[in-house]
Amino acid sequence: MATPLLEVKDLRLAYPGQGFRARPVEILHGVSLTVGEGETLGLVGESGSGKTTIGRALLGLAEPSGGSVVFAGRDITCLPSKERRALARDIQVVFQDPYTSLNPSLTIGDILSEPLIVQGATAKDARGKVGELLDRVGLPADAAERLPREFSGGQRQRVAIARALAPEPRLIVCDEPVSALDLSTQARVLDLLIDIQRRTGVAYLFISHDLAVVRHISHRVAVLYRGDLVETGPARKITATPEHPYTRRLVLASPVADPVEQERRRAERRRLAAEAAPDVA
Numbered sequence: 001m002a003t004p005l006l007e008v009k010d011l012r013l014a015y016p017g018q019g020f021r022a023r024p025v026e027i028l029h030g031v032s033l034t035v036g037e038g039e040t041l042g043l044v045g046e047s048g049s050g051k052t053t054i055g056r057a058l059l060g061l062a063e064p065s066g067g068s069v070v071f072a073g074r075d076i077t078c079l080p081s082k083e084r085r086a087l088a089r090d091i092q093v094v095f096q097d098p099y100t101s102l103n104p105s106l107t108i109g110d111i112l113s114e115p116l117i118v119q120g121a122t123a124k125d126a127r128g129k130v131g132e133l134l135d136r137v138g139l140p141a142d143a144a145e146r147l148p149r150e151f152s153g154g155q156r157q158r159v160a161i162a163r164a165l166a167p168e169p170r171l172i173v174c175d176e177p178v179s180a181l182d183l184s185t186q187a188r189v190l191d192l193l194i195d196i197q198r199r200t201g202v203a204y205l206f207i208s209h210d211l212a213v214v215r216h217i218s219h220r221v222a223v224l225y226r227g228d229l230v231e232t233g234p235a236r237k238i239t240a241t242p243e244h245p246y247t248r249r250l251v252l253a254s255p256v257a258d259p260v261e262q263e264r265r266r267a268e269r270r271r272l273a274a275e276a277a278p279d280v281a
């Protein structure tokens with residue numbers, strides 16, 4: 001098999017404990033995963049399971065206490081800040097909150113040209129590229145002159161995606177990129193991400209607590225439970241025939257349109273809950 005674009009091995013990460021002499025609290029207990037070139041790995045798990053922490057470790061925003069992160073054959077686990085900044089060309093990020101992730105005082109044109117100019121583009125080249133980026137994410141060319149507050153949540157998330165695409169990265173960490181959007185906007189932004197991947201071959205680590213969203217966009221899915229990966233496999237297999245009890249609960253918790261199927265899932269969920277906690281049931 002070809003070398004994966006991203007290879008995370010036995011990643012451990014501890015945050016300092018609260019209070020005087022408190023011991024560090026380990027959040028990730030040895031997570032191993034890979035993302036191939038042009039592939040989407042969905043990372044799913046409940047709130048607090050450590051999904052964002054994995055993303056932060058990949059972006060160099062949190063320092064691992066063990067294990068390794070290898071990107072395109074190079075160990076990037078702990079890089080000096082200058083090399084880390086250079087790596088931003090290859091690894092980009094889109095965050096959940098479209099209302100705080102864009103600088104409110106800059107025009108969309110400035111937001112999108114900044115990463116290009118940092119990389120040495122002339123102002124003129126950057127302007128041309130901004131037009132291309134806006135087009136690629138389905139925004140009108142005149143958006144460049146406007147401020148973030150003039151746009152809806154879905155449109156702002158398109159701007160954030162355009163900004164991530166600007167340096168032509170090989171991997172984008174998407175941390176709950178559609179969770180703040182209404183359902184129909186979610187679907188459109190997901191389809192945009194899929195379309196961009198087809199055209200550019202960019203890979204995604206797609207983080208979400210919502211299995212339905214992850215299933216829609218991912219080739220493979222990794223299930224995180226309290227800082228450990230409990231199951232990894234093809235998206236269809238994980239959602240159709242989950243093996244781990246935690247994954248089964250996640251699948252059953254994800255809403256479906258059919259009321260009969262929904263009732264069947266409710267009953268199954270009650271049965272699993274009773275199995276998991278026989279004393280309480």
Ligand SMILES: Nc1ncnc2c1ncn2[C@@H]1O[C@H](COP(=O)(O)OP(=O)(O)OP(=O)(O)O)[C@@H](O)[C@H]1O
Nearest residue numbers: 015016027045046047048049050051052053054209
């Ligand atoms: N900077 C920090 N210092 C200390 N603890 C932290 C810090 N950031 C996160 N944590 C803790 O680490 C655990 C995992 O948090 P993380 O944000 O990675 O979860 P998550 O899976 O992304 O959850 P969510 O779905 O709510 O975004 C949580 O218990 C959280 O309280």
Ligand SMILES: [Mg+2]
Nearest residue numbers: 051052053175
């Ligand atoms: Mg998170």
